[in-house]
Structures are given as structure tokens and as C-alpha cells.
Amino acid sequence: MRDQLIRAKAYLSFASAGSNSHLVKELRTQIKEVERAVGEATKDSDLSRSASQKMKSMEVSLAKASHVFPDCSAMATKLRAMAYNAEEQVRTQKNQESYLVQLAGRTTPKGLHCLSMQLTAEYFFLQPEERQFPNEQKLHDPDLYHFAVFSDNVLACAVVVKSTIASAKEPEKIVFHVVTNSLNLPAISMWFLLNFPGKATIHVQSMENFDWLSTKYNSTLKEQKSHDPRYTSALNHLRFYLPDIFPALNKIVLFDHDVVVQGDLTGLWSVDMKGKVNAAVETCLESEASFRTMQMFMNFSDTFLAKRFDANVCTWAFGMNLFDLQEWRRQNLTMLYRNYLQLGLKSPLWKAGSLPLGWITFYNQTVALDKRWHVLGLGYHSGLVQGDIEHAAVIHYDGIMKPWLEIGIAKYKGYWSKHVQYDHPYLQKCNIHE
Numbered sequence: 001m002r003d004q005l006i007r008a009k010a011y012l013s014f015a016s017a018g019s020n021s022h023l024v025k026e027l028r029t030q031i032k033e034v035e036r037a038v039g040e041a042t043k044d045s046d047l048s049r050s051a052s053q054k055m056k057s058m059e060v061s062l063a064k065a066s067h068v069f070p071d072c073s074a075m076a077t078k079l080r081a082m083a084y085n086a087e088e089q090v091r092t093q094k095n096q097e098s099y100l101v102q103l104a105g106r107t108t109p110k111g112l113h114c115l116s117m118q119l120t121a122e123y124f125f126l127q128p129e130e131r132q133f134p135n136e137q138k139l140h141d142p143d144l145y146h147f148a149v150f151s152d153n154v155l156a157c158a159v160v161v162k163s164t165i166a167s168a169k170e171p172e173k174i175v176f177h178v179v180t181n182s183l184n185l186p187a188i189s190m191w192f193l194l195n196f197p198g199k200a201t202i203h204v205q206s207m208e209n210f211d212w213l214s215t216k217y218n219s220t221l222k223e224q225k226s227h228d229p230r231y232t233s234a235l236n237h238l239r240f241y242l243p244d245i246f247p248a249l250n251k252i253v254l255f256d257h258d259v260v261v262q263g264d265l266t267g268l269w270s271v272d273m274k275g276k277v278n279a280a281v282e283t284c285l286e287s288e289a290s291f292r293t294m295q296m297f298m299n300f301s302d303t304f305l306a307k308r309f310d311a312n313v314c315t316w317a318f319g320m321n322l323f324d325l326q327e328w329r330r331q332n333l334t335m336l337y338r339n340y341l342q343l344g345l346k347s348p349l350w351k352a353g354s355l356p357l358g359w360i361t362f363y364n365q366t367v368a369l370d371k372r373w374h375v376l377g378l379g380y381h382s383g384l385v386q387g388d389i390e391h392a393a394v395i396h397y398d399g400i401m402k403p404w405l406e407i408g409i410a411k412y413k414g415y416w417s418k419h420v421q422y423d424h425p426y427l428q429k430c431n432i433h434e
Contacts, residue, residue, distance in 0.1 A: 001038050004058045005031060010082060011065040023064060030058045114430035116154055116187040123186035135201040138175050140248035145266050148177040150235040151257035152184045154191050155404055159419045163261040165200045172199040182208045207234060212244055217338060236354050240337040243325045250326050256319045258379060258402055260416050263393035268322045277333060278366040279322040281374040284314035289381040297356040299349050309363060316366050318358060319396040320374040337361040378412045
């Protein structure tokens with residue numbers, strides 16, 4: 001029936017003003033009738049009983065039109081033009097959709113903004129001594145299990161911390177370090193003061209207090225070139241300064257704030273690092289949604305990259321990484337990152353973001369983790385195997401469809417939302433719900 005509509009509209013376009021007025025009127029009537037019958041139908045079973053009769057009536061009208069306008073070449077030309085116009089409209093709509101999705105992915109929902117404001121206001125009512133977290137003596141104990149997340153999103157941090165501790169066999173041995181900026185420090189601190197994570201230890205700090213950034217590296221962390229705040233975020237690049245942020249620690253697991261922990265992670269501390277710095281899941285299998293190659297992000301036509309790096313080397317993911325900070329310090333990889341960063345500012349060696357910089361900074365310094373430690377793709381791929389998700393120690397909503405956004409993939413949201421306290425007074429006041 002939709003094919004009939006296309007032919008009918010093509011015939012209409014051939015009719016000159018005042019000619020064949022009876023046929024023109026008949027075609028227009030039939031077009032309205034068929035469009036009404038088709039409606040939103042996507043398969044034959046969706047059509048009404050009268051659709052068949054309307055289809056037959058349209059066919060009679062089309063037969064009349066074919067006698068009045070017998071020029072096949074003109075019809076073919078018109079159909080090609082209509083097809084081209086339709087393709088252009090589809091392309092334009094896809095571009096608009098992509099832009100709107102990208103925009104939605106960068107926008108803070110009203111509810112999250114409200115939550116931050118409510119918590120911030122509450123925080124400033126506290127006395128200085130009321131703003132302190134307990135167990136400060138554990139913050140620098142290298143024999144405990146230390147985790148970190150760098151984020152400006154209070155709800156995302158809450159889920160990462162809560163899911164990690166809920167999945168731990170020995171929560172009293174867990175120390176969680178949250179690093180944010182000065183704007184969000186009050187809100188995130190207040191959340192954890194109100195919702196202290198049981199037996200675990202929590203520490204919240206602001207990156208603006210890292211005086212060593214300017215004295216040691218002469219850096220403000222605002223040197224990246226991109227219009228996308230996900231890439232220029234200082235918190236995103238702060239990961240390359242881990243040994244300086246945690247000078248007393250030997251190992252640490254670093255999370256992105258869009259992960260959910262589903263299993264005990266203390267087994268990571270038993271991974272044989274083989275003298276290397278980073279442990280991560282690999283992303284070099286073409287059959288997997290997480291597939292990435294160096295060439296996708298890096299300009300290997302540049303001789304600097306071509307001489308130093310193998311374009312076909314297996315890539316790996318950020319999101320859940322174990323770092324050996326002692327080995328990192330020994331090899332002075334932060335300074336290596338700084339050198340690469342400066343080179344990238346002078347010429348377009350790679351796309352914006354911390355991932356390509358990570359690949360070259362930790363080149364030949366990464367050991368592969370079993371895939372079950374970290375499953376990616378929940379923020380952009382709707383066809384992941386459910387069993388892989390269910391059995392993963394960490395699931396990662398990488399991509400722009402975050403679970404706290406309306407554009408998040410609905411069937412994956414439950415893994416995240418079950419760690420959100422939707423009955424919390426502040427969440428209810430800010431209209432944050434599933």
C-alpha cells in the first residue's frame with residue numbers, strides 16, 4: 001500500500017493545473033483513504049479489514065493514471081528524484097537525532113542539579129568538625145584494598161561506592177577515595193555523610209587542593225583541545241597523576257563513574273602484573289561491541305607515531321583498571337604522559353580524550369584481565385549477551401546513554417537503579433525516580 005502511495009503521488013506531480021481534474025481529485029481522495037488505512041501499521045496484521053478494499057480501489061485509480069500518463073521514462077525519473085529526496089530527509093533526520101542524543105548525553109538532568117543544590121545547602125549548615133569522615137588512619141594503609149573514582153556526579157558516585165561495598169566479602173578492608181572538584185565537593189561529601197558506607201572507609205577530596213599540580217608539573221589540567229566536556233574534563237585526565245594523588249599506596253583500582261560493581265574485586269590484588277603498571281580488559285576482538293584499534297583514534301601517517309607504536313597492537317579499556325603505583329613511579333610514566341600531551345597539543349596526533357593517551361602512556365605496560373572482570377557497552381550497544389552482563393564483576397555504561405539519563409538503554413537500567421535509594425528524601429524532593 002505504501003508503494004501505491006508513492007506511485008499515486010508521482011502521477012499527481014505530472015498533472016498540470018486544470019488538466020484531468022477528475023483523475024487528480026480521484027487520486028487525492030484515494031491517497032487520503034490509503035494513508036488513513038495504513039496509519040502507523042508496520043505489518044499486514046496491523047491493517048484494518050477495510051484496507052484490502054481500499055487497496056483495490058487505489059489500484060483501479062492507478063490503472064487509469066497509467067493510461068493518461070504512459071511515459072515510463074518520466075515516471076522512472078520522477079521516482080528516482082523522490083527516492084533521492086526521501087534519502088536526503090532521512091539523512092537530515094539522522095543527523096538531527098545524533099546531535100540531540102549527543103546534546104542529551106552532555107546535559108545534566110534537572111533532578112541531579114536539584115540534588116546537588118539541596119546537598120550543598122545542607123553541607124554548609126554543618127560545623128567544621130561535623131564534616132569529617134571517620135577512619136582517617138586507614139586512608140594511607142597500603143595493606144587495605146583501595147578504590148578510586150573521579151567524578152562530579154553525586155548520584156553516579158553513590159552507585160559506584162554502594163555497589164562496590166555491597167559486593168565485597170570484607171567491606172571493613174575497603175577504602176574508597178572520591179575525587180571531585182571544589183564546586184561538587186560539598187554535595188558529594190554531604191551525600192556520604194548522610195549515607196555512610198557501613199564498615200568501609202570513605203574519603204572525598206577536591207582536585208583544587210592538589211597544589212603539587214602547579215609546583216611539580218606546572219599544570220592546571222586544562223590543556224586539552226575539544227568542544228566536548230567529556231574529553232576536556234580535568235577529572236578525566238587526572239587519572240594520569242594517580243601516584244601523586246596517593247603517594248602512600250602501592251596499588252589502586254580506578255573506576256569510571258559509569259560502572260556498577262557486581263562481584264568481589266579483592267581478587268584483583270592477586271593478579272600477576274608481570275612487572276607492568278596497568279591491568280585491564282582488552283578491546284581488540286572484532287566480534288565484540290567493545291572493539292577498538294589504535295588506527296581508529298590515532299594518526300599513524302605521522303612519523304612520530306608510526307616509528308614508536310605498532311598500529312595493530314591489542315587495545316584495552318579504561319573504566320576498571322588495577323594500577324601498580326610503585327612500578328608507575330619507578331618508570332616515571334606521569335612525565336611520559338605529560339610529554340605526549342604536549343606533543344598532541346602541537347599537532348593532531350590523536351582524537352580528543354584520555355583513551356589514546358592512555359594507550360601510548362601504558363604501551364607495553366598493560367596486562368590483560370579476564371573478560372569477566374569488566375564488561376563494556378551498556379551505554380551504546382543494546383545487543384549485549386545477558387549472560388555476559390550477569391556474570392561480570394563490573395559492568396560499564398561507556399558511551400553517551402548513561403543510566404541516569406532518559407536516553408539510557410532501558411533494559412540495562414535495572415542493574416544501576418537497584419543501587420539508587422529512590423525513597424531517599426532528597427531524591428523524592430528532586431523528583432528523581434526510576
